Structure formats: structure tokens, C-alpha cells
Amino acid sequence: MERKTIQRQEIMDVLKNSYDHKTIKELCEALKDKNIGQATVYRTVNSLVLENKIRRIECPDGVHYDYRMDHYHFYCLDCHNIKDVFLDDSLIDKLLLNVHSNSNLDDIKYINLVFEGICDSCKGKGSYGVK
Amino acid sequence: MERKTIQRQEIMDVLKNSYDHKTIKELCEALKDKNIGQATVYRTVNSLVLENKIRRIECPDGVHYDYRMDHYHFYCLDCHNIKDVFLDDSLIDKLLLNVHSNSNLDDIKYINLVFEGICDSCKGKGSYGVK
DNA sequence: TTGTGTGCAAAGCATTTGCACGGCT
DNA sequence: AGCCGTGCAAATGCTTTGCACACAA
Numbered sequence: 001m002e003r004k005t006i007q008r009q010e011i012m013d014v015l016k017n018s019y020d021h022k023t024i025k026e027l028c029e030a031l032k033d034k035n036i037g038q039a040t041v042y043r044t045v046n047s048l049v050l051e052n053k054i055r056r057i058e059c060p061d062g063v064h065y066d067y068r069m070d071h072y073h074f075y076c077l078d079c080h081n082i083k084d085v086f087l088d089d090s091l092i093d094k095l096l097l098n099v100h101s102n103s104n105l106d107d108i109k110y111i112n113l114v115f116e117g118i119c120d121s122c123k124g125k126g127s128y129g130v131k
Numbered sequence: 132m133e134r135k136t137i138q139r140q141e142i143m144d145v146l147k148n149s150y151d152h153k154t155i156k157e158l159c160e161a162l163k164d165k166n167i168g169q170a171t172v173y174r175t176v177n178s179l180v181l182e183n184k185i186r187r188i189e190c191p192d193g194v195h196y197d198y199r200m201d202h203y204h205f206y207c208l209d210c211h212n213i214k215d216v217f218l219d220d221s222l223i224d225k226l227l228l229n230v231h232s233n234s235n236l237d238d239i240k241y242i243n244l245v246f247e248g249i250c251d252s253c254k255g256k257g258s259y260g261v262k
Numbered sequence: 263t264t265g266t267g268t269g270c271a272a273a274g275c276a277t278t279t280g281c282a283c284g285g286c287t
Numbered sequence: 288a289g290c291c292g293t294g295c296a297a298a299t300g301c302t303t304t305g306c307a308c309a310c311a312a
Contacts, residue, residue, distance in 0.1 A: 037269040108248035117239035168294040
């Protein structure tokens, strides 16, 4: 997929202008007045991920997307919010070096990394696990 | 979920004795002569993941499971095989410290980490991306 | 023009759920 | 006995696909 289409541009725009991390459903919702079919949203988002233009965030509550590739994410198991996690580049380098020396894998194209836990505001509530 | 049932034991046994990283479908397949319903497999596996007894591996080709929690995984985008990746504990500690200092999150219960790339044997073939 | 992208609707899968029954404790 | 876990089948939900048309190159 290489062509610049209106749909592709609109989808990127929604992702760029979002402060949250949208799911496919939310993307469709945000684009509903633009008359873009959900099949197009799926196809476009998939190709953007393959091109390393956007990040796919695999969370327990489903898949979310982020238009930036320079950071990772934290998912709160209590409130289900996603927070950005910026890691030092040097640490990522060490990580890749470690993978290489321990497993002899040196051609890594993508890192799927999500931390799951309890965020600061939820820790105060002490409600995790309470039904 | 706490009870020791035959089904729960059988499912753990299959995972323990597998060298690959089974999907739900493969688990059901391996258990088909044991007369265990797929709903039970789903329910049991989900609770085992929540209890941190097994690891959920989110790959582009679907979800796989590993009965060990002491390592991470690499997914080959070409041959779709999954390889174990052992990371130094000290590095994981640094990772968590980095998350804490950069994002103020210190209650992390689970790390979802999958490296995606081209494995050694596929690199030789040079067939990645060729249709 | 030519082939790729799009929309729509339907198909395809993976996962969850309702319900009655069975088996741990 | 009481309740949780199980099996079955159906329901749900997410994602992909077939096809005809539209549009970027």
C-alpha cells in the first residue's frame, strides 16, 4: 500500500490528533461522518503497522493504536487506562544486545511491549481485585 | 478459581510437556480424547494467566501460551516460529526502574513482551517480503 | 489506462456466555 | 449439601474477504 488516499490521510489525522489510544471501533466512530467503511479502517491500519508508521498496542481489553513509534505503554488492570511509557534509548539498545547474546537473534523489526499493573491513582483506591 | 480439577491438571500437563507454544486450538486438539470442552480450555487458561501461572504470548498470528514465566519470546515474521528469549534479570530490573523513573509507575504485575523479526535460518533464505 | 484502494455486506474465526449437570470440599 | 467448574451449543464480537466501483498514478 503506497497510494496517498483521502481515507489513509483521514485515519492518520485522527490518530495524530488523539490524546487517547484509539481502538478500531473508536476510529470508525471518529470517522463516521467521513463515510469511511470499517473494512478500510482495518486494511489501512494494518498496512500502517506493517510499514512501522503506527504502533499496535495489545491490551487485555483489545487492540489500540498510537501514531507515535517512539515510546511504549502501560495498561492499568484496574481503570483500564493506557499511559505512555518512555524508555531510554540506551536501555532499548541493551535489551536488543541482550536478546542477541542470549538467543542469537539480531534482526528485530518490532518490539511489542506493554506493561500491565496498577496505576498511581488506582493504587490509592485500593480497589483492585474487589468485585 | 482455585479448585483442583482434572481438566485444570490436564491442561497444565499438556503445556508442561509441549516444546512448542500452543494456541487454544492446539490445546483443544491435544486434549480431544480427554473430552474437555473448548469453553473449559478458554476459562482455565484465562484464569491461569490471571494467576500468573502461565504466560500469554501475543503474536501476529494469534495467541499462544507457555507454562513457564521466566522468559520472553521472539516471533519470526517469515516462518512464524516462536523462540524463547531469556533476558538477564538485572536487565528486567533496569527496565522496571526506568519505567518508574520516567513514568512514575511502580506496580507492574505483568510484562507483555514479544520481539518480532527475522530468525537466523530465515535470514539465510532471504525470502522475507517476497510474495 | 491500469491497477490499487474503497464500501458494502457477508463470511469467517476466536472468544464468551447461558444453562443444566456433575464433582470438589 | 452447597457451590464452583464443566460441556454443550448458541451468541457475540472482532477481523477478513468477495465483488463491483472509484480513483490515484
